[in-house]
Amino acid sequence: MSGGRRVRVAIVGTGGIARICHMPALRAERGRAEVVAAMDVDAAQVGTFCAEQDIPAGYTDLDRMLEETRPDLVHICTPPAAHAAQVITCLRAGAWVLCEKPPCLSLAEYDTITAAEGPDGPYAAIVYQHRFGSGARRLGALVDVGALGRPLVAQCVTTWYRDQDYFDVPWRGRWDTEGGGPTLGHGVHQMDLMLALLGDWAEIRAMAGRLDRRVETEDVSMASVRFASGAMATVLNSVLSPREESYLRFDFTDASVELRHLYGYGDGDWVYTPAPHVPAETAAAWTAPGAEIPSSHLAQLSALLDCHERGERPPTSGPGGRRALEFVTGLYKSAFTARPVTRAELTPDDPFYHHLHGDVPGWAPQAAAEAVS
The missing domain is CATH 3.40.50.720 (NAD(P)-binding Rossmann-like Domain)
Known part of the structure; x- marks a missing residue:
């Protein structure tokens, strides 16, 4: 071009x-x-x-x-x-x-x-x-052809640490300038990769809170998710965690696949555990050596x-860039309304479609300073 x-x-x-x-x-x-x-x-x-x-x-x-x-x-x-x-x-x-x-x-x-x-x-x-490291691409190719069986259970964890000085930058931690807290600004990387591998979600049940940072947004969130495939996942996002980690786990009928890193991974950070019924030669083919591309901007x-x-x-x-933002929107809506949320309801008629906090009382910017003493 x-x-x-x-x-x-x-x-x-x-x-x-x-x-x-x-x-x-x-x-x-x-x-x-x-x-x-x-x-x-x-x-x-x-x-x-x-x-x-x-x-x-x-x-x-x-x-x-x-x-x-x-x-x-x-x-x-x-x-x-x-x-x-x-x-x-x-x-x-x-x-x-x-x-x-x-x-x-x-x-x-x-x-x-x-x-x-x-x-x-x-x-x-x-x-x-x-999404672009060779480890994620390898797993995506295996998932696409059903080599690991059906996806059943997943965990998606972003436990990072950001002190109050980080949030004292004027545009951080505010709905009108940053858009959200760790759910939007930090955990979105792991959530995007989870969604790229598992596909569309169907229902989400979530909580969020301001536990320690003086911000308008949340500083921690967690959710239980059901995917369109029937698979289920838990999601945790935090900026309060002194031991920082990014962790993904996918349990399929034939294997568990784990990724443990912080801000970027290589092929060696992925661990495949075959189910007892899987032949050794089949499992070996999943991780056969290939050209390594670490996840990165490059x-x-x-x-x-x-x-x-x-x-x-x-x-x-x-659509590929929208999926993670749609998931974040559903998580916030569930957390702030204290009820399950489906993808189908996130339409232009929904206040959360226009503002990630949905103008829900108690999470409006003017009330935020009262939430953390």
Whole structure:
């Protein structure tokens, strides 16, 4: 699609995630991509970023940057409240987008993003990099052909630690700027991978609470989930856990598969345990050596550039990017209404479709400060 030339890339937002994750991935793909511009509302910051990263042009205005540099792909690395408007602006300028998670603040916003995509592109992909490691791809291929039997039980755990200083950044921990707490901003990686492997969920029963951090959103949530396949799962999201861990477990009729890591995994982090009736040679084939690709921004960027070259929709755009946000919406609705929630009810007539806290009394921003002493 790029006609054999390198894809022209722009960075919007020049904070930590752009420096730590996006720029190293882009440098690793410099044979296929070149960063031609960066934009940030802070002129000094974007100037420093461009000097450090050897980027030829810095801007403080998104429209001007798009008009003057005509990027093929824009990486959105700004706080969540800015995502929807910036992604739509880039799409309308003809650029593909790779947007940091969370994609936006509501299903309503997400659907406006999808509506701005063209039938043949440009597309907006969301950063869910754990789907793109070779370990997840291997398991996905086995699940697709039924090699492990039927999925029965799963666990999805994100127990991380963020102190109060982390949340004292003005836009964090607020519904109107971050969109949600650890359910949306932290555990979404593991939940997205769980959903990519197990498919659509049917019903969710959840709780959420503000147990220790002075925030408007929750600092912990947990849920029980039934999938359309009949499989059942438990989900835990926390930013209160001193021993940090990301953990996924899938129990099939023929095997248990576990992934234990923190912010990224390699093939060695996956453990397969065959059921007693499975022949040893069958189990050995599940983990036969292959080319290892750790989960990372680079793994996702490489896959995205492949899609760009072929003009194909990336897997974390459109419906593929919406699934995790829809799950988060259902979890919040169940937690805040104290009742089971089904996918079918998350329609534009539902207040949670428009705001993840659903304007439920007791979880409105003005009441939040009273919840934690």
